[in-house]
Amino acid sequence: xxxxxxxxxxxxxxxxxxxxxxxxxxxxxxxxxxxxxxxxxxxxxxxxxxxxxxxxxxxxxxxxxxxxxxxxxxxxxxxxxxxxxxxxxxxxxxxxxxxxxxxxxxxxxxxxxxxxxxxxxxxxxxxxxxxxxxxxxxxxxxxxxxxxxxxxxxxxxxxxxxxxxxxxxxxxxxxxxxxxxxxxxxxxxxxxxxxxxxxxxxxxxxxxxxxxxxxxxxxxxxxxxxxxxxxxxxxxxxxxxxxxxxxxxxxxxxxxxxxxxxxxxxxxxxxxxxxxxxxxxxxxxxxxxxxxxxxxxxxxxxxxxxxxxxxxxxxxxxxxxxxxxxxxxxxxxxxxxxxxxxxxxxxxxxxxxxxxxxxxxxxxxxxxxxxxxxxxxxxxxxxxxxxxxxxxxxxxxxxxxxxxxxxxxxxxxxxxxxxxxxxxxxxxxxxxxxxxxxxxxxxxxxxxxxxxxxxxxxxxxxxxxxxxxxxxxxxxxxxxxxxxxxxxxxxxxxxxxxxxxxxxxxxxxxxxxxxxxxxxxxxxxxxxxxxxxxxxxxxxxxxxxxxxxx
Amino acid sequence: xxxxxxxxxxxxxxxxxxxxxxxxxxxxxxxxxxxxxxxxxxxxxxxxxxxxxxxxxxxxxxxxxxxxxxxxxxxxxxxxxxxxxxxxxxxxxxxxxxxxxxxxxxxxxxxxxxxxxxxxxxxxxxxxxxxxxxxxxxxxxxxxxxxxxxxxxxxxxxxxxxxxxxxxxxxxxxxxxxxxxxxxxxxxxxxxxxxxxxxxxxxxxxxxxxxxxxxxxxxxxxxxxxxxxxxxxxxxxxxxxxxxxxxxxxxxxxxxxxxxxxxxxxxxxxxxxxxxxxxxxxxxxxxxxxxxxxxxxxxxxxxxxxxxxxxxxxxxxxxxxxxxxxxxxxx
Numbered sequence: 001x002x003x004x005x006x007x008x009x010x011x012x013x014x015x016x017x018x019x020x021x022x023x024x025x026x027x028x029x030x031x032x033x034x035x036x037x038x039x040x041x042x043x044x045x046x047x048x049x050x051x052x053x054x055x056x057x058x059x060x061x062x063x064x065x066x067x068x069x070x071x072x073x074x075x076x077x078x079x080x081x082x083x084x085x086x087x088x089x090x091x092x093x094x095x096x097x098x099x100x101x102x103x104x105x106x107x108x109x110x111x112x113x114x115x116x117x118x119x120x121x122x123x124x125x126x127x128x129x130x131x132x133x134x135x136x137x138x139x140x141x142x143x144x145x146x147x148x149x150x151x152x153x154x155x156x157x158x159x160x161x162x163x164x165x166x167x168x169x170x171x172x173x174x175x176x177x178x179x180x181x182x183x184x185x186x187x188x189x190x191x192x193x194x195x196x197x198x199x200x201x202x203x204x205x206x207x208x209x210x211x212x213x214x215x216x217x218x219x220x221x222x223x224x225x226x227x228x229x230x231x232x233x234x235x236x237x238x239x240x241x242x243x244x245x246x247x248x249x250x251x252x253x254x255x256x257x258x259x260x261x262x263x264x265x266x267x268x269x270x271x272x273x274x275x276x277x278x279x280x281x282x283x284x285x286x287x288x289x290x291x292x293x294x295x296x297x298x299x300x301x302x303x304x305x306x307x308x309x310x311x312x313x314x315x316x317x318x319x320x321x322x323x324x325x326x327x328x329x330x331x332x333x334x335x336x337x338x339x340x341x342x343x344x345x346x347x348x349x350x351x352x353x354x355x356x357x358x359x360x361x362x363x364x365x366x367x368x369x370x371x372x373x374x375x376x377x378x379x380x381x382x383x384x385x386x387x388x389x390x391x392x393x394x395x396x397x398x399x400x401x402x403x404x405x406x407x408x409x410x411x412x413x414x415x416x417x418x419x420x421x422x423x424x425x426x427x428x429x430x431x432x433x434x435x436x437x438x439x440x441x442x443x444x445x446x447x448x449x450x451x452x453x454x455x456x457x458x459x460x461x462x463x464x465x466x467x468x469x470x471x472x473x474x475x476x477x478x479x480x481x482x483x484x485x486x487x488x489x490x491x492x493x494x495x496x497x498x499x500x501x502x503x504x505x506x507x508x509x510x511x512x513x514x515x516x517x518x519x520x521x522x523x524x525x526x527x528x529x530x531x532x533x534x535x536x537x538x539x540x541x542x543x544x545x546x547x548x549x550x
Numbered sequence: 551x552x553x554x555x556x557x558x559x560x561x562x563x564x565x566x567x568x569x570x571x572x573x574x575x576x577x578x579x580x581x582x583x584x585x586x587x588x589x590x591x592x593x594x595x596x597x598x599x600x601x602x603x604x605x606x607x608x609x610x611x612x613x614x615x616x617x618x619x620x621x622x623x624x625x626x627x628x629x630x631x632x633x634x635x636x637x638x639x640x641x642x643x644x645x646x647x648x649x650x651x652x653x654x655x656x657x658x659x660x661x662x663x664x665x666x667x668x669x670x671x672x673x674x675x676x677x678x679x680x681x682x683x684x685x686x687x688x689x690x691x692x693x694x695x696x697x698x699x700x701x702x703x704x705x706x707x708x709x710x711x712x713x714x715x716x717x718x719x720x721x722x723x724x725x726x727x728x729x730x731x732x733x734x735x736x737x738x739x740x741x742x743x744x745x746x747x748x749x750x751x752x753x754x755x756x757x758x759x760x761x762x763x764x765x766x767x768x769x770x771x772x773x774x775x776x777x778x779x780x781x782x783x784x785x786x787x788x789x790x791x792x793x794x795x796x797x798x799x800x801x802x803x804x805x806x807x808x809x810x811x812x813x814x815x816x817x818x819x820x821x822x823x824x825x826x827x828x829x830x831x832x833x834x835x836x837x838x839x840x841x842x843x844x845x846x847x848x849x850x851x852x853x854x855x856x857x858x859x860x861x862x863x864x865x866x867x868x869x870x871x872x873x874x875x876x877x878x879x880x881x
Contacts, residue, residue, distance in 0.1 A: 115753070124686070124758030220746045231746055235715055324589065325756065326776025401623075409626045416629050495620075498629055499581035499608025510611045513749045514587030515756075515772075 010460055011376035015384050018369055022387045026427050029402030030394070034253075052250050057227060062254060065229040068147055069212040075152035076208045079303055080159025081201060086300060087160075088167040091285040092293045098300045099164075102157045105307045106484045106531070109505060110154060110217035111512045112524060113310040117141070117150050118221075120309070142224030150218050153307045155208045162204030162436070165477050166197045169440055198269075199442060203435050206266045207392070210259045214395045216491065229255050230395065252398050259393035314528065317521030325515035336522035346500065347507040348526055354418060354493075354503060355486040358425035362482045365426065366433025367475055371463065373434070374441040375449070392431045400424055400495025416498045424492040429485055433478045440474035441467075476538065484531045504530075579606040580808040583621065583630040585614040586795075587749075589772065593828035597821050598812075605808055614717065618644045621800065628802050631809035634673065634816065635795035637717050639863030641670055651799040651810065655817045663794050663834045670796035672834035673816055674768075674825060677852060678722050678791045680784040681752070681770035686761035693762065695788040696726055700737040707761040708741050711748040714870050717793070718748050722764050723873055724862045725791035729855050732872070739876035756781065766793075768830040771846060775830065785847065789855030794834065 006012045052058045086092075087099045105113075120127045121141040131138055139145045170193060178188035219228045233251040288296060321331040340348070373385045391399065403424055407414035414420040444467060452462040490505040497506060504527045511520035584591060591609050598607050610617070610629075614636035621630050622644065633647075641648075650668040663672035680699070682692050690703050699708060711719040727735045743760065745751060755763035756773050758780075763770070773781040797816055803809045815821055822833035826843055833840070841848045862869075 118757065118759065122757065122759050221750060223746070224743075235712065235746060323776040324772040325752070326773055326778050328777070404620065405623050408624055413627065415624060415627065494612070497610070499610055500579065500606075506611075511588050513611070513747075514589055515749055515752055515769075516588055519588070 006378045009376075009378070011372060012378045012380065014368065015372050015376070015378055015380045018365070018372070019380060019384055019387065021365075022384075022427075025403070025423055026387065026390060026399075029399070029406040030390075032402060032406045049250060051247060052254065058232070058251070058254075061227040061229050061232050062258070064226055065213055065255075066258065068144075068151070068226075068228065069209045071148050072151040072155060072212045073205050073209045075148065076156040076159045077201065077205055079152065079156040080204070081163050083156075083300060083303060084160045084163035084167060086296060088164055089285060090288050090296065092288045092297045092300075094297050094301065098297070098304050101304050101308060102160050105154060105157050105311070106488065108310040108314060108528070109488065109490075109508050109512070109520075109524060110215070111221065111509070112314055112517075112520070113154055114150055114218045114221040115512075115517070116310040116313040117146065119313070121146065121149075140224065142222055143226050146222035146224075147218065147226065150222060151212055151215065154218070155211055156303075156307070158207050158211070159201065159204045161477070161481065162200045162207070163197065165436070165440070165474060166200030167193070169443060169473070170196050196443065202266050202269060206262060207432070207435070209262055210392045213255055213259055214491075216395075229258075233395070234397070252395070255395065256393040263389055263392065311528065314521045314524040317517050318525040320518055320521075322516070322518035325517070327517055336518045337525070339519060340522040340526060344507070347502050347504045347523060348530075350418075350501055351487055351503040351505075351527075351530065354421050354501075355425065355483060355489075358422045358429070358486050359479055359483045361422070361426050362429055362433050362486075363475060363479045366430060366478060366482075367437055367468075367471065369430070370434045370438035370441055371467065371471075374438050375444075375446065375467070388434050389431045391428050394428075396424075396428060396489065396491030396493075397495055399428060400492040403492075403496055415496070418501055420496045421493050421501060421503070424496050425486045425489055428489060428492050429482045432485060433482050436478035436481060437471060437474050440471060444470050480535055480538065483534060487531055488527060578604055578808070579608050580631045580805055580812045581608045581610065581629060582632045582634055582812065583610045583612070583617040584634045585612065585617060585636060586634060587769070587829070589829040590825060590831060593824045593831075594816060594821055596828075597824045598815060601818075601820065602811060602815055605811060607812060613715065614640055618647065621647050625801075628800055628804060630800045631803040631805050632812055632816075633798040633800060635797055637721065637793050638665070638670070638796060638859050639866070640717060641796055641798065642863055645669065647798075647801055649799045649801045649803065649806075651813060653810075653814050653817060655814055658819070658835045658837055659817065660834060660836055665796075670798045671813075671817060672794035673797045674795050674822065674831035674834050675849075676718070676721075676766040676768060676793045676795060677785070677832060677849075678725065678793075679765065679767045679770055680786065681755050681763040681765050681773075682782045682784055683755050683758055683761050683780050684782055685780040686758050688761070692782060693784055694786065696730060696734070696738075696786050697788065699741060699762065700734075702741075704762065705741045706743060708738075708764065709743045709745055709751050709754050709760040709762070710764040711751055712744050712746050713873055715746060716748040718766055719764070720862070720866075721791055721793045721857075724869060725855060725857050727869065727872070728857055729789060735873065736876045736879065739873070740880045742877075744877060767846065768832070771830040771844070775844070785852050787853060789853045791855060791857055795831070 083102070087095065118141065119125055121138070122128065123140070123142075125141070128138060128141070141149075174192045174196075175188050178192050179185055183191065214230055216230045216234055219231050220234075223231055229251065233255065236247045236251055316329075317327065318336055319332050319334065321328045321333040321335065369384065369388050373381055373388070403420055404415055407420060414423070448470075449462050449466050452466045453459055457465060488505050489503075490509055493503055494506050494509065497503070502510075504523050508520045508523045508527070511517075511523070591611075595607055595609075598605070612620070617630075617633065618636070618640070621628070621633065624630070625647065648669045651671075652668045653671060656664065656668075656671065659671060663675065664670070680693055684692060686707065688703070688707075690701065693699050693701070693704075710722065713720040713723050723735065723738075726738055730738075742764075745754070748765070751763040751765050752769050752773070754760045755770075756778060767783060767785075770781070770783055774783065797813060799809055799813055817834070819835060819837060822831075822835050823838055823843065825831040826833055826838065826840065830844060830846065832846065832849070839848070840846055
């Protein structure tokens, strides 16, 4: 298409207006913040990079972060992909439960998760002590062992969800065709299923990697002496006298660069082979019986139960009597729940309103954006594509500070309003929605839409009548992913919120930071329910088969 | 023609989001930026429900440096009415953000615990202790002095927060350095594990992850009061250190009148007593008998080692580097 024809098209202007919105709420704050931090650096110019390269502490932290990112991503894929495959293709005893439960791990605050694991494997943990009694000593949980184990069991869910959606969308007729042409079932699966599902797996692996790079909660509790980029960046930021903005922006740039590099790599791999398949019928789950069914169910439940341990702690903690920070395990009470609902219900109400608005906006924006990026390429598309994935490379803290600095005064004053929280949510989770929606779009052939247009239906109507219905399952999945991660979002909202507008994660963070586990668990439990309720309604009342529970 | 459908959807979504939660700032509320924990905050809000009618206290929580920088960023359109709390060495770097205020309550506050120009006033005083989990001492007697911590048997069993992020840890390590010199600091570093968050120290000792935590009396005593019998507080007999928690009125506070009411409220006798009972914060007022209300020693019975706050602030960068080198040398 020539440039003049592009400018005449509806899609060009839609792309341009999305770009304008993103520039205002994402690029401008980012530029503003980086500029100010350099200005505040006392004119030392590029010496931040000099310090970064000369002090081994920083390079070690970078190396550790990459290593941790890779090992957690690998671990998460090794758990998430097989689990998704079995959940999509087989039915076995207890599958309904096993298919849905991993989602709950997304909602347990990471701090609580880390604490729970310490109760098991810490220096004084239950398992550490009982193994010690029989003469087995396990390596210290502080450091690599704890970091890798805990993050893997928190983050495999993202791989699981991403892969599950892709396998469900895969047309099993392709596999059957390959078999019909004389390929053995296993080879057919390897040669046909893998290339089609791979983009989704890579996309979710990328997500896990970025989450590990940005993770602060687990890193700070379990890091021990392993220096990590997120922790030293945060330390540079929080360092009380505020005298070190240069290192803070340098370190922030390093983590942005690191994620950008991985993003680039992932894109390159996806672009090497793009497969379009017709949405035919998905595979019918194969019923397993006998020993293999039991073994499979057992393996899956072990994984799920381990990842659910923190959830059990939350439930027990919410109903356990506490005196200050001391938990009286075994003494039950409903006092914590009463306090959450009667004395201080604001965090609950705020969370519902803010996250609800953000999810709504997110779904619309990311559906339109992913359609534009995948199907309606113009000269502006590459810019939209990269800017829409930029939030992946930003930690919530960086985004939050940028928004506060940029919209504190002037024609658009947002600090002190709830709007700024909603904007922070939408921007932060934009890549989630876009990635989820677009991974399915790659599998929608252009020919369907072209057929509609050639039959006389205008392009935009064709989108609504032909493409949108195909996208519905992935939009629903994106909506739920955005909702779950927004409801539990902490690092950006804790920077931009103002008095009286605290959300549940903020309140939980405050309570845990004050070591009030019981009260924190009460809000934690409400948070879990808040996240699960829409999923249950979606799957049971609206019969949206988001998680392949049948 | 058809594009409108789509744009309308987007706009409707945006407008809906804008209209729903953007309630205006409530004139009957005061916003307090605080680095304090929830026990302390709840003590103040519980009292406020009956004592401050018509005034709602909203708290924003964060690290003291982080919150002061946020106030700096918001200076053109301040959001905070009150900042509570930090030590003088941190507050000194942000003097432009405060409004001097001579509260009517001031006469009851010890002169050493307030700024001569009334830029800040202490709400309470922290005392440094060694928080000991007696189950985890592995047969060793509990420490009684700072030098007892150099015992090789305690290697890897002592935990402290990173002084770069925690003013608590900074106060403690600066004090140890002044009392026992560079050599003493190195010996302590050799036995100590550093964690990045101050709250972790308390959790870790209470959970038995570590035997000894270096922290403030108020936070550690919560575990004793909660009934955890293996937790003991040691006030080192060779002297310990104190750190006042200062309260500050924000310049151009959005609700200046309400802020002054809240300020007076926080340093009133009732609230300081409540803070002592619920959060074990030692009052800055001279008219409260601590040992009568909680099982904490009176100040007169604690041996103190005086530290110079101004010097501690001035030599910050240098001292953090010395500590970092001492920690690095033990690896």
